Amino acid sequence: LTKDKPRLTDTxxxxxxxCKDFWTYVFGKQIDNLRTNHRGVYVLQDNNFRWLHxxxxxPQGDPSLAAETHKLALSHLHLPCGIIRGDSFxxxxxxxxxxxx
Numbered sequence: 001l002t003k004d005k006p007r008l009t010d011t012x013x014x015x016x017x018x019c020k021d022f023w024t025y026v027f028g029k030q031i032d033n034l035r036t037n038h039r040g041v042y043v044l045q046d047n048n049f050r051w052l053h054x055x056x057x058x059p060q061g062d063p064s065l066a067a068e069t070h071k072l073a074l075s076h077l078h079l080p081c082g083i084i085r086g087d088s089f090x091x092x093x094x095x096x097x098x099x100x101x
Contacts, residue, residue, distance in 0.1 A: 007092060014091045015042050022087055027051075027080075051076060074099055 008014045019031040023046070033045035055073050077099035088095040 009092070011040075014088060017091065018084065018088060019044060022084075026083060049080075051080060 008017055015034065019034050023029065023031050023044075027046070027050065029046075029048075031044045032047045033043075035043040035045070052073055055069060055076075081097040081099055084097045085095055
C-alpha cells in the first residue's frame with residue numbers, strides 16, 4: 001500500500017493516510033470521525049465497525065451478561081489495534097492504539 005509512495009514524515013500525513021487509504025484498504029470504508037487534543041493524541045472513530053457486527057445487543061436487565069459481552073467485544077479489537085500499530089510503525093510513527101466502546 002505504501003511501498004511505491006514517498007515516506008510520510010509528518011504526523012498529520014500519517015494520520016490522514018491511516019484514516020483514508022489504510023482504513024479503506026483494510027476495513028472497507030473511511031474513518032467516520034477524527035479528533036485530536038492538539039497534544040499528540042488522535043481519536044479515530046468508526047461508528048459501524050464491521051468486525052463487531054456479530055455481537056448482539058444485550059437486554060437491559062442482565063448486567064453480568066452485558067459486562068461479559070463488552071469484555072468479549074473488546075478482545076476482538078486487539079487484532080485491529082495491532083494492525084494499526086504495525087502499519088503506523090512502518091510509516092515511521094510510533095503509536096499506541098487502544099480500543100473503546
